[in-house]
Amino acid sequence: MTAPNGRTPMSQQKSKSRHHGSCGPIPKAVVSRLSLYLRELQHLVREGHETTSSSQLGKVLGFSDAQVRKDLAYFGQFGYPGIGYRCAELIDAIKRILGTHRQWPVIIVGVGNLGRALLGYKGFQQQGFRIVAAFDVDARKIGRRIEGVEIFDLARLPEIAEQHNIKLGIIAVPASAAQTTAEKMVAAGLVGILNFAPVTISVPPNVSLVGVDLAIQLEQLTFSVINRLAET
């Protein structure tokens, strides 16, 4: 895949964020690597870099340069011969692919410790997500504001979701309430749900669901630790 001069083969044309159309689904792993490339590009821009290469991007993330090029090739050609990738342009292209070039209003259901932590999580706002309302069933919480976000009675979810044209919701309720919360979100017109409750939930086929299992990250860490320990 590497040209004889060791350079990445690139299009002479200005790169286009040509969107992947009907050529089959993009593997989930590719989409999740796009987020990693995006973070690294944002980091490079903050450090004053204007351009980068597939090998630089790959190296810091632990992927080969061929992997980086292959992943990006699903969506178009983004490099320039003799230059590499223009960071700002590739950031813009990846954000368009991921859909985060525009701001998404998001609601959260469940204002316990996790809900509060998510309301204060700076990483969401940085990437174009704005939590516009929180919901709970605890009367003592309703009407209060946390991190500037008002807490509403869960019964008002349909009304407020419609008012703000909300498509995305975050579940931060206990496991036992997760399924009914998801059903209320779907009934309120939401089409994307991020579930932090440590339980499997089901949604209709037209709704996207991503489950966040924080223990998975720790398991990846123990695997890495014991395999390093085994080496030494």
Add this chain to the structure above:
Amino acid sequence: MTAPNGRTPMSQQKSKSRHHGSCGPIPKAVVSRLSLYLRELQHLVREGHETTSSSQLGKVLGFSDAQVRKDLAYFGQFGYPGIGYRCAELIDAIKRILGTHRQWPVIIVGVGNLGRALLGYKGFQQQGFRIVAAFDVDARKIGRRIEGVEIFDLARLPEIAEQHNIKLGIIAVPASAAQTTAEKMVAAGLVGILNFAPVTISVPPNVSLVGVDLAIQLEQLTFSVINRLAET
């Protein structure tokens, strides 16, 4: 890869959790799928199932049966002809591979909203992780207990890490304090760090680092949502 009778080719021997040795590194994506298989197997056992198949495991997780078999083949042969996988046995084998067949004591640094949420997160304990101590620099928090876990002065990290033989730590401090926190963890002998701060940190090569970027999960969701919306 499928035998003529449509069955998965399986070893006649009792499955062994033969550990992957010197045949090159296992792809990270394989290791992260092991966690997903483990969760689904635990779910099946709770529902009373004693056995399962690669196609059943794959179907519910959205992978092909060939993918499931290929992933597990990195680590040994776990199936029985005419039976499939014995859930309890495969759970045990995957836990040994991931290193979670034993309990890991974990410490957490930073007891803000996120730290408190993590102290109360049931998913860690379920998978063999026990948070044994929390640390903060805020004198008003030191000496208190949250979810039964005592909060210590961060200055006592080396002493308490040694006392409990702690290898794993969770960073739940603000982004600006994440790098120095990581350095203190490394100095205290920790070899695995889970970083929740929305910032890139660096650690020595002998230390494993997993960064949790919660916005990535939302980006995966927007990608999925906009691509479904485009279809309709």
